[in-house]
Amino acid sequence: MSNDEYEPVGENQPYVESQVIMTTVRVIVPFTFTYGLYLTFHGGGSPGGGFQGGAIIGATILMIAFAFGIEPTREWLSNRVVVGLASGGVLAFALIGLIPVAIDGRFLEHGLYESALEIYHGKKYALEGVEIIGIMPIVAGVVVGLFFVIAAGFSGGGRLAGDGGERSSERSRSDGSAERPERGDSR
Numbered sequence: 001m002s003n004d005e006y007e008p009v010g011e012n013q014p015y016v017e018s019q020v021i022m023t024t025v026r027v028i029v030p031f032t033f034t035y036g037l038y039l040t041f042h043g044g045g046s047p048g049g050g051f052q053g054g055a056i057i058g059a060t061i062l063m064i065a066f067a068f069g070i071e072p073t074r075e076w077l078s079n080r081v082v083v084g085l086a087s088g089g090v091l092a093f094a095l096i097g098l099i100p101v102a103i104d105g106r107f108l109e110h111g112l113y114e115s116a117l118e119i120y121h122g123k124k125y126a127l128e129g130v131e132i133i134g135i136m137p138i139v140a141g142v143v144v145g146l147f148f149v150i151a152a153g154f155s156g157g158g159r160l161a162g163d164g165g166e167r168s169s170e171r172s173r174s175d176g177s178a179e180r181p182e183r184g185d186s187r
Contacts, residue, residue, distance in 0.1 A: 050135030058143025086141030
């Protein structure tokens with residue numbers, strides 16, 4: 001075989017996923033996701049909590065994106081889901097925190113869930129609710145959302161590509177002018 005038969009990976013050749021990495025991620029993801037949930041659910045009574053669990057769950061999604069591609073992961077986990085996770089977490093956090101304010105308490109005064117609302121173990125449930133349905137989705141949504149934003153790239157003007165910066169069918173050159181791809185060009 002001559003050297004002419006081998007082409008270096010360039011713009012015309014697609015990225016080929018590593019079967020080793022894909023298989024490893026398929027094996028590891030259920031364990032890391034379960035560990036993230038474990039940390040989240042045990043945060044009220046042991047070390048861990050919503051932040052740590054959310055960070056691990058977000059990192060698990062990033063592993064999937066690195067192994068199987070960012071665009072397929074973005075299609076599977078759409079921006080609406082990511083924004084919904086973060087927004088829903090903020091809403092749950094605010095709701096759990098503001099219920100005591102509505103009954104003449106302070107923000108996040110979990111003791112009022114037991115004393116004023118007479119909910120059995122109300123303080124514990126309020127704390128766990130903040131961590132499980134508040135903080136964990138916020139952190140996971142922010143980690144994944146920031147990754148998708150950074151992966152989208154930036155245009156020359158400091159704007160996200162495709163968000164009003166330049167037309168998505170044009171590419172920036174180093175001299176600031178735009179280059180239109182040829183029909184069929186997959187760039």
